[in-house]
Amino acid sequence: MNDQTHLIVGPGALGRLLAMHLADVVPVVLAGRRALPAEQTLTTPEGAQRSRHLVVAEINTLPPMTPAFLHLTAKAYAAEAAYAAAMDRLPSAPTLVLWQNGYQIQPDLDRRHPAPVLCASTTEGAWVNGDEGVTHAGRGTTYLGDLANRHAPACRELAGLLGQAGLTAEAVEDIETRLWHKLAVNAAINPLVARFRIRNGQLRDRPFRPMVERIIAEVASILASENVPPPTAGWHSLVWQVIAGTANNRASMLQDVMAGRPTEREAILGPLLAAAQRHGIAAPCLSELDASLAQTGPLQR
Numbered sequence: 053m054n055d056q057t058h059l060i061v062g063p064g065a066l067g068r069l070l071a072m073h074l075a076d077v078v079p080v081v082l083a084g085r086r087a088l089p090a091e092q093t094l095t096t097p098e099g100a101q102r103s104r105h106l107v108v109a110e111i112n113t114l115p116p117m118t119p120a121f122l123h124l125t126a127k128a129y130a131a132e133a134a135y136a137a138a139m140d141r142l143p144s145a146p147t148l149v150l151w152q153n154g155y156q157i158q159p160d161l162d163r164r165h166p167a168p169v170l171c172a173s174t175t176e177g178a179w180v181n182g183d184e185g186v187t188h189a190g191r192g193t194t195y196l197g198d199l200a201n202r203h204a205p206a207c208r209e210l211a212g213l214l215g216q217a218g219l220t221a222e223a224v225e226d227i228e229t230r231l232w233h234k235l236a237v238n239a240a241i242n243p244l245v246a247r248f249r250i251r252n253g254q255l256r257d258r259p260f261r262p263m264v265e266r267i268i269a270e271v272a273s274i275l276a277s278e279n280v281p282p283p284t285a286g287w288h289s290l291v292w293q294v295i296a297g298t299a300n301n302r303a304s305m306l307q308d309v310m311a312g313r314p315t316e317r318e319a320i321l322g323p324l325l326a327a328a329q330r331h332g333i334a335a336p337c338l339s340e341l342d343a344s345l346a347q348t349g350p351l352q353r
Contacts, residue, residue: 057081059119059146061111061138062126063088065178065307066151068186070123071106073217081117083109083138093185097300114141121147121210124161127308128152128319135161147206149196153238153304154319155231159199168203170210171227172196173234175294176219177252177301190252190298193220197227232280233290236271238320240264240291242305243341246315249306253299256292263337264291270335274324277331305345317345 058074060067063084071082072094082088087110093103109115111134119142126134131152139145145167150158151174162169175192194214196207207223214221224230241252244263255264265288272287283290308315321342328335 056120057117058121058123059083059114059117059138059142060123060125061134062124062130062151063108064125064127065180065186065304066174066176067123067125068092068180069094069176069178069188070125070151070219072104072186073219074213075104075106076218077213077216079107081107081109081114081119083111083114085112086110089184091184093181095181095185095187097188097191111137111141114138116143118142118144119146121149123149123151125151127304127314128154128157128316129314131157131161147203149210152319153234153242153316155235155323156319158231162199168198168206170196170198170203170207171231173227173230175234175237175297177298177303179302179307189301191220192294192297193222195222195224195227195230197224197230199228201225229281232275232278233283235320235323236268236275236287237291237294238305238316239271239324239338240267241295242303242320243267243317243338243345245303246305246309247341247344249310251299251306252295252301252303255295256299264295266337267341270328270333270337271324273333274328274331274335277333278327309345315345317342321345 057079060071060082063082071080074080087108090105090108092106093101095101147168148165149170151172158171172194174194177190178186178188180186196211211221211223268287268291305315
């Protein structure tokens with residue numbers, strides 16, 4: 053086993069999924085605002101279950117450690133506070149890995165963090181089962197890179213560790229483009245499934261399929277104005293491929309809505325709507341979804 057500790061801050065679905073896999077190949081500490089039970093159960097996409105004893109901690113009472121990697125898996129709206137709390141407890145700055153949706157906190161922390169900052173874009177699907185487990189709902193791919201392409205060896209090292217841990221990962225040189233691609237996918241999936249309380253795969257059916265198509269068209273126009281290159285197979289192919297691969301998944305925004313938590317609405321829709329405004333592009337579907345998710349109360353149909 054590798055002897056470099058990986059500190060994972062943010063014990064939600066992604067943080068627990070990452071911890072349950074990485075703990076097989078490196079020492080892992082999973083930290084949050086409160087300590088979870090150390091015994092955690094992972095349910096695989098095939099329905100099998102395996103339990104593992106993790107080292108868990110409260111972020112404000114972290115034991116002395118100098119981790120090699122700090123994985124920030126808190127939601128975008130909570131990432132800044134989680135980062136500050138972790139750094140207050142660490143004697144030196146580890147390599148920071150950002151797993152957030154959207155494209156807001158990544159450039160900011162890349163400028164401020166005194167050590168290498170890596171960005172992860174993943175299509176792994178997961179949801180939590182109470183305090184004691186996580187369901188791996190859909191296998192995906194994780195791309196790793198840094199915004200200025202200065203830390204390729206660290207990206208390759210982490211991609212290799214994730215591969216050893218059973219997660220498909222690849223180090224890339226175009227992570228900024230891939231973050232925009234992930235943002236496009238999230239914008240086409242998350243707001244709709246959150247608004248209508250459905251799983252990803254139901255987007256393939258009416259009345260949701262035409263909604264997805266209209267959102268893809270708006271997103272494609274906005275990203276073209278930002279000079280973001282489309283995926284090789286095109287925007288439609290990318291979005292529908294992810295929907296098919298995560299058909300049984302409860303998207304993160306849906307999980308937040310059902311739990312009464314804040315959503316990553318601003319991190320996902322905000323950059324797109326801001327770009328649309330800069331370029332004078334109409335985005336009625338994205339605007340309507342943003343307004344709907346900003347409201348509280350019963351489901352609107």
